[in-house]
Amino acid sequence: MIRKNSAAPVRPPRERGTWRAFALALVMHVLLGFFLYHGIHWQNSTPAGAEAELWTAVPDTPMPRPVPPPPQPVAPAPPVPDEQADIALQEKKRQQQEAARQAQLAEQQRQKVQAQQEAEAKRQQQVAQQQAADLAAQKAAALKQKQQQQQADKLKQQQLAEQQKQDQLKQQAQAEAQKKADADKAAKAKAAQAQADAQAKKLDSERRARLAQMQGMAGGEGSSGEGLAKSGTGSGAGGNAASAGYAEKVQRRVRPNIVWAGDPQGLETVVAVRCSPTGTLLSATITRGSSNAQWDDAALRAVQRSDPMPLDTNGKTPASFTITLRPAG
Template sequence: MTRKNSSYPLQPPRERGTLRALLLALLMHVLLGFFLYHGIHWQNSTPAGAEAELWTDVPDLSTPRPAPPPPAPVAPAPPPPTEDADIALQQQKRKQEEAAREAQLAQQRLLQQRLLQQQQEAEAKRQQQLAAQQAAQLAAQQKAAKLKQQQEQEQREQQAAADKLKQQQLEAQKKQQQLEDQQKQAQLDAQKKADADKAAKARAQAEAQAKKLDAERRARIAQMQGNMGGGDSSSGNGLAKSGNGSGAGGTAASPGYAEKVQRRVRPNIIWAGATEGLETVVSVRCAPDGALLSSSVTRSSGNAQWDDAALRAVQRSDPMPLDTNGKAPASFTITLRPAAG
């Protein structure tokens, strides 16, 4: 029979053959009582006397009957028993009764011993079965506890593995997010750089176009000045030279020197403010090799910020370009206007 520990308390096992042992013991007690009863009754009872009735036929006198045969000789009756024979018979009978009683007692003791032995064997068997069942229950409990411990250990390991995997996934997501952020930042930086390069390229193209137009205009002005015999002239938008400059040998600068100074100074002008009505004249002193010795504002535009921007543009243009004679003029002036937007 299989029982669950959680449903039934610990109980001794139900023995097999208990009913049979009880029936056998009851039967032995009944037989023992039967033998005792008949033995005592046999010892106390006295033999009852036998009675007999004799019937004889009435002779029929009308019919003659043959004469009866002579009677057989009667044997002499045995002599009556003497007193010693009665005593011996009684002693013999007493011995027989004692022997029967002893046999009954021995049989009773044998039955009791067998019954006691059967009870002891049944009790020992019951104890063995109980011990075996308790051992089986203990082994089952130990096995269940061990299995539960293994399951808990497996659950802890699975939980630890799940936590580790979750942590790894979170770290991977974090790294992926950082990588995406870096890629986005790189894209933004690249886009900014591309926009800056594009703006610089557009600005360079615009400046080159302006330089080209200014150079053509100045060339025309220089040609007109040469035809007219010199004189002061200024450019329409940007840089002009003064006719008072002189080289190291006391000769004036060539007509194309102003264009060289314009190409050197204009890229260094940094100005994002208003452009209307601003014009600044900067006086420059140079060494024969073009090294800038000094520079100062000789005529302000009225806007100090623009004057500073014009003076810084001249200072960033050091050294100044050389003239056709291989030397830079000793001094000259530069008229600067911001480029129109």
């Protein structure tokens, strides 16, 4: 199995006995050359003739010297058969081819491993480039989102500032409108008060005229009364139509409506009222005020809150009468 990330290329396993085979083949070739050389030289050489020397025997020696035998010719080495040479050549050729095939396989294997390594390196480079591109895209998206968020926050702050400005302008407009309304209301109240005062004066003068006329006709004094109770209210009925107990009814009606928390000493206000026969309050005006305008307003509001006025014993309310009011002391 080939490992992908190996630094060195994978080589095929070595065959055992390769060098021994090469050495034996080399020895066989050397012997073959040696035998061929001597065999050819033996066939082409002329055999040398035998030489012999004759010696004359010395008379002093009684025994003759033995003659050495002639030298025997050296038998040449038998030539190596051609079949064995062919076998050796074929074996050498086969070994060379096998070595070439093994080298080719090793080169193919090396190229394959190198191609795999290059493909793996290229893939890793592409992965690294893709990761870098993704990281850059994420950074760009984050930066764009941050910029959009900042723009949204800025726009929101601008809208909030604009809204606050509009609210402030609206409040100012409302304050001015309220101030104008208060001024108009005060002017209207002042005008209404002036009109009521004028009408009260007119009614008072008419009442005085009627009383004077009635006194002149009856030859006596018209009945009028005022309750001066220290409970805070007083009532009087103008005209002969009012019964003796009507002033107490008016007192009970007006007393709960008085709201005053100031100093009660020396305050007295007279309010003239005009009513319909059913008790509906037609008008209420101050005919004699006190030294405190706030108490006069409180007394007038108490009379106005007492609408309708109570009915008399005859089932009707007197047309006009006065009410004298003092704070409860």
